[in-house]
Amino acid sequence: MHQVRITRRDALKVGIAAAAGAAFARPAGALAQEIFDMPLITKPIPSTGERLPVIGIGTNAFGVESEEQLAPLRDVLARLPELGGKVVDTAHAYGRSEQVIGRLTEELGNRDRLFIATKTPIRGDVSDPEATLAKAFEALRTDVIDLMQIHNLHGTDVLMPALIAAKEAGRIRYIGMSTSTDDQYEGLMDGMRRYPLDFVQVDFSIDNRSSADSVLRLAEERGLAVLANTPFGGRRNAASLFARVRDVPLPDWASDIDASSWAQVFLKYVVSHPVITAAIPGTTQVRHLLDNQAAARGRLPDEALRREIERFWDNLS
Numbered sequence: 001m002h003q004v005r006i007t008r009r010d011a012l013k014v015g016i017a018a019a020a021g022a023a024f025a026r027p028a029g030a031l032a033q034e035i036f037d038m039p040l041i042t043k044p045i046p047s048t049g050e051r052l053p054v055i056g057i058g059t060n061a062f063g064v065e066s067e068e069q070l071a072p073l074r075d076v077l078a079r080l081p082e083l084g085g086k087v088v089d090t091a092h093a094y095g096r097s098e099q100v101i102g103r104l105t106e107e108l109g110n111r112d113r114l115f116i117a118t119k120t121p122i123r124g125d126v127s128d129p130e131a132t133l134a135k136a137f138e139a140l141r142t143d144v145i146d147l148m149q150i151h152n153l154h155g156t157d158v159l160m161p162a163l164i165a166a167k168e169a170g171r172i173r174y175i176g177m178s179t180s181t182d183d184q185y186e187g188l189m190d191g192m193r194r195y196p197l198d199f200v201q202v203d204f205s206i207d208n209r210s211s212a213d214s215v216l217r218l219a220e221e222r223g224l225a226v227l228a229n230t231p232f233g234g235r236r237n238a239a240s241l242f243a244r245v246r247d248v249p250l251p252d253w254a255s256d257i258d259a260s261s262w263a264q265v266f267l268k269y270v271v272s273h274p275v276i277t278a279a280i281p282g283t284t285q286v287r288h289l290l291d292n293q294a295a296a297r298g299r300l301p302d303e304a305l306r307r308e309i310e311r312f313w314d315n316l317s
């Protein structure tokens with residue numbers, strides 16, 4: 001097993017947050033090595049059996065320009081595979097995010113340790129699908145894209161034949177579709193029924209479970225892998241999600257799932273859904289990466305505890 005070492009610098013970055021369940025009494029500033037000594041939790045992609053670590057990263061805030069802004073993102077992309085993580089979700093729509101990931105992975109030389117997921121454009125002309133795909137390969141500086149997703153249903157019927165052809169040619173390993181809004185679930189499910197998808201990506205969090213009875217149910221029926229986006233409620237809402245628990249101590253059951261922060265509880269709730277393959281929390285800081293990657297270790301809630309977490313959340317004032 002790949003050994004993960006937590007440095008004193010890592011520990012200082014994460015503050016008191018990421019101590020393993022057994023180590024709650026640790027002094028402030030300590031990040032437990034124990035949690036990273038536990039086995040990495042992975043789940044299979046149903047169409048191939050390839051296993052993915054359950055916590056990746058979302059990069060909709062990676063569209064930066066300056067060297068100063070790039071520095072923390074370089075740290076995040078360097079540490080991700082060292083900590084056991086693999087899935088990096090980006091999109092044409094996230095400004096320069098694809099270009100930033102292409103440049104940084106080339107500089108770091110760690111492309112092969114990552115599972116790069118991107119998306120076709122969210123708007124505009126896609127009438128030349130090959131040209132659309134070519135831009136993604138160029139921006140990401142890669143010969144093979146692990147997962148290409150149709151973003152928010154835009155141009156599905158025009159783009160899908162090109163995605164299927166690129167998969168047959170070995171240039172795209174998996175194909176999928178993504179959304180993050182309820183009003184697109186019907187269209188998404190239509191695509192899930194009509195096309196030979198490997199993945200679907202949808203919003204799901206403790207505060208937003210509406211995909212469970214629709215998209216997730218169909219994903220199970222059709223044997224699709226699922227990436228859960230916006231697991232903290234989305235970049236615009238994450239602060240208010242965390243604010244709801246700012247003064248709330250972690251309940252006793254958190255230690256039963258080796259969670260030592262609310263972020264870990266939220267992520268473990270998401271990835272313990274039996275149909276969800278991995279969550280992609282948006283992450284631009286190493287201290288958040290460390291916290292989130294700790295959620296890919298230790299125990300996950302069973303069905304009974306998942307219900308208890310839901311009740312707990314629904315009863316918060």
Ligand SMILES: NC(=O)c1ccc[n+]([C@@H]2O[C@H](COP(=O)([O-])OP(=O)(O)OC[C@H]3O[C@@H](n4cnc5c(N)ncnc54)[C@H](OP(=O)(O)O)[C@@H]3O)[C@@H](O)[C@H]2O)c1
Pocket residue numbers: 057058059060061089090151152178179180181201228229230231232233234235236238242263280281282283284285287288289291292
């Ligand atoms: N339609 C679609 O396909 C679609 C739509 C929306 C999102 N997505 C994908 O899903 C990803 C996730 O969504 P999102 O980034 O909007 O929202 P999110 O993952 O729900 O929340 C991200 C926010 O949480 C913060 N955060 C991360 N880890 C934390 C921790 N341990 N403690 C406290 N705060 C933490 C981040 O801060 P820092 O940045 O400071 O670390 C950021 O502000 C996106 O990046 C994107 O890849 C896809």
